[in-house]
Amino acid sequence: MPDSHAIRLRPAVPADVPAILELIRGLAEYERLAHEMVATAADLEAALFGPRPAAExxxxxxxxxxxxxxxxxxxxxxxxxxxxxxxxxxxxRPDFRGRGIGRRLMTRLAALAVERGYGRFEWSVLDWNRPAIDFYRSLGARPMDGWTVQRVDGEALRALAARAGG
Structure with missing residues (x-):
């Protein structure tokens, strides 16, 4: 493996979907959430590169x-x-950690937020993930105490939507 000067950041293109899917699987395993990982290549292709991209x-x-x-x-x-x-x-990926890649990705996103005139850069972190929390603190991130993520999904989402009426 080369040193950090060989690291290159770039926007994903449609041909990257299989690699992105593999990275998401790796993340799901790391976060102990592999059982929740159901995204497919077709899902990602549509969400990232369809007529109305939902993410980058x-x-x-x-x-x-x-x-x-x-x-x-x-x-x-x-x-x-x-x-x-x-x-x-x-x-x-575990075999690439310790090379400053996470820091480079985070600084790239911060730069994109500033370039685009955005007012903030936010994310969530699992409360047991101390290495990630320590990393984010080293970047200047602060916890949003008093806020708890709420989620409605699956059958509960369908049931709530059914209440919409006309």
Missing amino acids: VVLAECDGHVAGFALFFVSFSTFLGRPGLYLEDLFV
């Missing part, structure tokens, strides 16, 4: 190998009256 991906390559990725999308702050960048997933 920056890939990190090292010596021609895909080493990691950041998947993000636009959020919006009503209080700021401006969009924000929301990082959904950040993952570096």
Whole structure:
């Protein structure tokens, strides 16, 4: 493996979908959530490169190998009256860790947020993931104490939607 100067970041293209799917599987295993990973290549192709892309991906390559990725999308702050960048997933393959790839991905996303005039850059982290929390603190991130993520999905989402009526 080469040193960090051989790391290249680039936007993903449709041909990268299989590699992105593999990275997502690696992340799901790391987060102990492999049982929840049901996305397919077709799902990602439509979501990332369809007529209305829902997210973007920056890939990190090292010596021609895909080493990691950041998947993000636009959020919006009503209080700021401006969009924000929301990082959904950040993952570096274990054999490429310790080379500054995660830091490079995070600084690239921060730069994109600033270039695009966004008011914030946010993400969630699992509360047991101390290495990630420590890494994010080293970047200047701060926890949003007092906020808890809420989710409605699966059958509960369908049931809630059914209440919409006409």
